[in-house]
Amino acid sequence: MVGLINAIPVANKDEYKNVGVYIEHRGDDIKRSSIEMIGIGKQLARKINEKLICVVIGDKVDGIAKEVGEYGCDIVLAAESPDLAEYRTMPYAQIIGDYIAEYKPNIFLLAATRNGRDLASRIAVKERTGITADCTVLDVDENRTLLANRPTYGESTLAEILCRNHRPQMATARPGTFTPAEKEKDHKYEIVKKKVNVDKSLLGKQILKFIPKKATDLTAAKIVVAGGLGLGGPDGFKLLQELADLIGGAVGSSRPPVDLGWITRDHQVGQTGQAVRPDLYVAVGISGKPQHIAGMKFSKVIVSINKDPNAEINKISDYIITEDYRKAVPALIDAIKNFGKQKVAEAQKA
Amino acid sequence: MLNIVVMIKQVPDSSEVEIDPVKMTLNRTKARNVVNAADLNALEYALRIKDKVGANITVISMGPPMADAAIIECMARGADRGILITDRAFAGADTYPTGLTLAATIAKLGNVDIVFGGDETTDSSTGHVGPGVAEFLGIDQITYAKEVDYEDGYVIATRDLEDGDEIVKVHTPVLVTVLLNSNVPRHQSLRKKIDAIRKGVESWGINELGLKPEWVGLRGSPTIVRSMKAIKEPEHLHKTITLDKIDEVVADLVSKNIIKVGGK
Numbered sequence: 001m002v003g004l005i006n007a008i009p010v011a012n013k014d015e016y017k018n019v020g021v022y023i024e025h026r027g028d029d030i031k032r033s034s035i036e037m038i039g040i041g042k043q044l045a046r047k048i049n050e051k052l053i054c055v056v057i058g059d060k061v062d063g064i065a066k067e068v069g070e071y072g073c074d075i076v077l078a079a080e081s082p083d084l085a086e087y088r089t090m091p092y093a094q095i096i097g098d099y100i101a102e103y104k105p106n107i108f109l110l111a112a113t114r115n116g117r118d119l120a121s122r123i124a125v126k127e128r129t130g131i132t133a134d135c136t137v138l139d140v141d142e143n144r145t146l147l148a149n150r151p152t153y154g155e156s157t158l159a160e161i162l163c164r165n166h167r168p169q170m171a172t173a174r175p176g177t178f179t180p181a182e183k184e185k186d187h188k189y190e191i192v193k194k195k196v197n198v199d200k201s202l203l204g205k206q207i208l209k210f211i212p213k214k215a216t217d218l219t220a221a222k223i224v225v226a227g228g229l230g231l232g233g234p235d236g237f238k239l240l241q242e243l244a245d246l247i248g249g250a251v252g253s254s255r256p257p258v259d260l261g262w263i264t265r266d267h268q269v270g271q272t273g274q275a276v277r278p279d280l281y282v283a284v285g286i287s288g289k290p291q292h293i294a295g296m297k298f299s300k301v302i303v304s305i306n307k308d309p310n311a312e313i314n315k316i317s318d319y320i321i322t323e324d325y326r327k328a329v330p331a332l333i334d335a336i337k338n339f340g341k342q343k344v345a346e347a348q349k350a
Numbered sequence: 351m352l353n354i355v356v357m358i359k360q361v362p363d364s365s366e367v368e369i370d371p372v373k374m375t376l377n378r379t380k381a382r383n384v385v386n387a388a389d390l391n392a393l394e395y396a397l398r399i400k401d402k403v404g405a406n407i408t409v410i411s412m413g414p415p416m417a418d419a420a421i422i423e424c425m426a427r428g429a430d431r432g433i434l435i436t437d438r439a440f441a442g443a444d445t446y447p448t449g450l451t452l453a454a455t456i457a458k459l460g461n462v463d464i465v466f467g468g469d470e471t472t473d474s475s476t477g478h479v480g481p482g483v484a485e486f487l488g489i490d491q492i493t494y495a496k497e498v499d500y501e502d503g504y505v506i507a508t509r510d511l512e513d514g515d516e517i518v519k520v521h522t523p524v525l526v527t528v529l530l531n532s533n534v535p536r537h538q539s540l541r542k543k544i545d546a547i548r549k550g551v552e553s554w555g556i557n558e559l560g561l562k563p564e565w566v567g568l569r570g571s572p573t574i575v576r577s578m579k580a581i582k583e584p585e586h587l588h589k590t591i592t593l594d595k596i597d598e599v600v601a602d603l604v605s606k607n608i609i610k611v612g613g614k
Contacts (some may be wrong), residue, residue, distance in 0.1 A: 001488025004454050006565035007446045007572040026513060089481070089491055114511050118493045121445055121478035125485040130446060130572030133476035148573075151581060152474075158581045166572040175512075205490055205520045208506075212514040223608070247609045271472070272530060279608045300584060301608060303599060309590075318587040319599045328593060335596045339604065339611040 008128045009165035013106075013144075016167040019045040020105035021073070022096060023056045024087075024116060025064055032220065033111035033175035035071060040178040041109050042072045044140045050106070051075055055099055057092055059085035062193075069189030071181040076191045077103070083198040086210075087115050089122060090202040097126045105168045107146050109138075112172035124170050130163035131170035136177055146171060174275060176219025216250060216266045223249030223280045224296070226269055227257060230285020230306060230325065234262035239329050240284060246336055252276065254292045270295035284325045288313025305329065352405035352500070352522075354396045355456050356429065357467040357483070358389040360413050360420040385420045388468025390427075390535040392528035395498040396466050397428045397536065403500060405463075406430050410455050412440055412448060418551040425546035426538035432546070433459075437555035442568030449482030451566055454559040456487060463522040464505060469494050469529050477527070484525040491525040492518055496532040 010016065021041040024031045038054065045052040051074040056065050058080065065078040079095045096119070100108065108123070110116045112134055124131035137149035137158070146169040148161045163169040218224055225244040227236055237251060244251050252269040253262075269276055271291040281299035286292060288304075288311055296302075297316055304317040305328045314320045321328050362381035396407050409424040411417050412435040421432035435455050443451065456462050465487070470477035477493070484491040492498075495507040496515075505524050509516040510532075556563060564570060591599055603609045 002485055003488075004450060004457060004486055004561075006450065006562070006570055009572075089484075089493075093485070114494045114509070117477045118481060118491070120481075121449070121476070122481040122485045122491075124478075125446065125449060125482045128446075128572075130444060131478065132573060133445075133478055152578070156581060157578050159575050160577045160579075161573050162576050163573045205492075205518055207516060207518055209517040210514050211517075215512050217512075271475075279606075280603060297583060301603065301606065302586060314588075316583075316586055318589060319602075320588070320590045321593070321596070321599075322590065323593055328596075331593045331596050332599070335600045336609065336611055339597065339600045 002126055002128065005128070007130065007166055010167045013165070013167060016104045016106040018051045018053050018103070018105050018107075020053045020055065020100070020103070020108040020168065022108070022110045022116070022119070023054050023064065023068055024111060024113060025056070025058065028063055030064055030067060031111065031113065032180060032217070033113055033116070035180040036175065036178040037109050037111050037173065038068065038071045038073060039181035040138050040173070041107075042181055044107060044138060044146075045074075048140055048144055053077060053103060053105060055079070055096055057084050057095055065191045065193070069191065070183045070187065072184045072187050074189055076189060078191055078193045079196045080193065081196045081198050083203055084196065086207050088203070088205050088207070089118055090205065091198045093119055093122045093126060094199070094202055095196060096123050100127055100168060106144055107140070108168040108170045110170075110172050112174045116172060120170065120172050127168065129166035129168060129170060131172070132161045132163070133172050135171045135173050138171060138173070145169070174219070175217070176274075176276065218250050218252055218267070218269060218274045218276050221250035221276065222278050223247055223282075224252045224269065224276055224278045224299070225249050225282045225284065226252030226254065226286060226296070227263075227284045228254040228286030228292075229256040230287070231257065231262070232285070236285070236325065237263050239325070243282070243329055243333055246333060247280075249278075249280070249282075254286045254289070283313050283317070284329060286313055287311050288316070352399065352403060352463045353459070353461050354399065354405045354407045354464045354466065355459060355462050356389070356393045356396050356407060356409045356424065357452055357465065357480070358393070358409055358411045358420060358424060359386045359468075359471050360384070360411065360417040361386045361471055361473040383416070383420070385423055386468050386471045386473075388470065388528060388530040391530060391532050392466040392468050392526070393424055393427060393429065394533045394535040395495075395526070395528055396464070398498075399464070399500045400428065408433060408459060410435060410452065412436070412443075412451055415553075418553075421551045422543070422546045423538060425549070426543035427536055428542060431549075432551040434551050434553050435555075435559070436553055439556045439563045440567045442571065443566060444571035444573045445476055445478040445482055446572055447566045447570035449479050449486055450570070451559065451561065452479065453483045453486030454561055455554060456483070458554075458559060464500070465489075465523070465525040467525070467527050469527045480525060480527040487523075487525070489523045489525055490520050491527070492520055493527045494529050495526050496529040498526060498528065
């Protein structure tokens with residue numbers, strides 16, 4: 001507990017070195033979002049010739065620690081205890097706080113998953129430092145200052161936020177923002193393992209049950225085929241699924257179909273859903289409310305299929321098909337299926 | 351009787367925020383101010399606990415004087431007391447001093463069993479203030495709760511995580527952040543609204559909380575915004591396509607290597 005006290009600038013900033021990343025996992029699986037944070041963390045560390053230090057906490061974490069090293073981390077701090085088998089805020093925050101006090105990282109990053117957010121600002125307050133949430137661009141300058149860029153409301157403006165005098169400089173990024181690190185052959189790393197005795201006073205939270213659910217991670221999809229109120233009912237999503245399956249995409253939704261129960265919430269794109277930036281976004285029967293656009297407007301190519309020629313989403317679309325989707329989507333499916341054949345037929349004719 | 355604090359924030363109504371059709375930016379100035387939607391879900395769970403076992407519910411909010419309307423609205427839904435934390439010194443705060451100021455308010459109230467808040471606000475959506483307050487107070491937390499119940503000194507809640515639902519049980523005192531849309535907030539009652547206006551909203555400033563001016567607001571914020579720039583958005587073709595020309599779309603996507611055709 002930090003007490004009711006102010007954030008405090010550090011006396012000697014040079015004491016703080018290296019880039020720290022918190023690694024989130026469920027059992028033996030590292031979250032993809034944490035591999036993304038290794039990716040950006042490594043990039044920042046190497047730019048200023050510093051080390052990447054990752055923190056892994058759990059019951060048995062040897063396998064994960066090794067994998068983190070293979071992704072290009074230089075020092076893996078592994079804390080083990082049977083009491084740490086499941087993520088709990090209090091003991092995890094304590095251990096990370098202890099590591100920060102010992103290793104004094106200049107920068108500390110976490111993925112903005114729900115448990116990542118649960119932990120992030122708690123650690124920032126514990127360390128009496130600043131934190132910038134949901135960064136989309138992270139860089140470091142020659143003074144080793146973290147340049148944390150985050151979109152402000154509605155993603156129309158990018159704010160560059162600095163934490164000048166407090167350390168570590170902390171930031172989070174939403175899943176899907178950065179490219180995951182790739183494993184590096186022959187990368188040398190060190191694992192510093194520690195058996196922890198967790199203070200019983202930190203173990204008050206009882207986890208009664210965990211019910212896994214199948215979640216659609218749209219942030220990893222290169223293609224998203226999304227439907228809106230214009231689908232007219234849940235059956236429309238079957239057609240979208242057919243198109244998505246054909247081109248290796250995932251099915252998304254604007255908010256109204258989710259609220260109406262046509263599709264589950266894990267498919268929702270937008271401000272209160274997932275933010276995506278795929279290569280292709282096919283918006284079917286989506287009018288384009290600002291809340292939806294905020295979650296998909298960085299898609300490379302946008303195709304809008306909508307009966308309304310004045311749908312807002314058309315203003316940010318590459319291809320606008322003003323048709324009933326029941327006609328347009330099958331036509332698109334056919335065109336994709338027959339595209340190659342046609343070419344071959346033409347070539348044969350010639 | 352239980353003492354419950356609900357932290358709320360007044361925000362521009364995101365469903366009324368208009369899009370500027372030329373600049374494709376959001377125009378906030380026309381929007382009405384409302385209670386942040388998830389905060390109403392948090393208040394609803396507090397009221398359900400009050401209905402079940404009895405509780406004193408105090409709604410607190412840090413904001414400008416006009417934010418008292420948001421607090422009155424919460425009292426009209428059933429909260430017993432409202433405190434507006436307002437002082438020019440609090441302006442420009444990032445999440446650290448915001449959490450500190452709210453925690454100082456809760457500490458001054460004393461003997462609080464459950465602190466509620468929304469999972470995040472629609473205007474900055476960091477989700478960082480709740481856990482920050484819990485750390486300042488040194489209490490445990492339950493974030494992203496979509497079901498919340500209270501029984502014999504424990505809060506039992508379901509946390510909505512990306513890969514599953516986690517059911518947890520924590521002894522009070524505890525801070526709970528509630529997921530947006532996790533319940534249907536009850537309506538305001540006219541009688542309660544009249545009572546609320548009669549009772550009024552208390553106003554606490556920096557002196558009441560015993561905080562130093564350099565600890566709060568912009569001065570107490572470890573982060574600063576160095577610059578703001580418009581985000582360069584991808585250029586789009588804006589090409590209208592009729593169904594007989596749909597091949598053009600496919601050809602473009604194939605040439606950009608976005609989709610593959612011609613068999614799997």
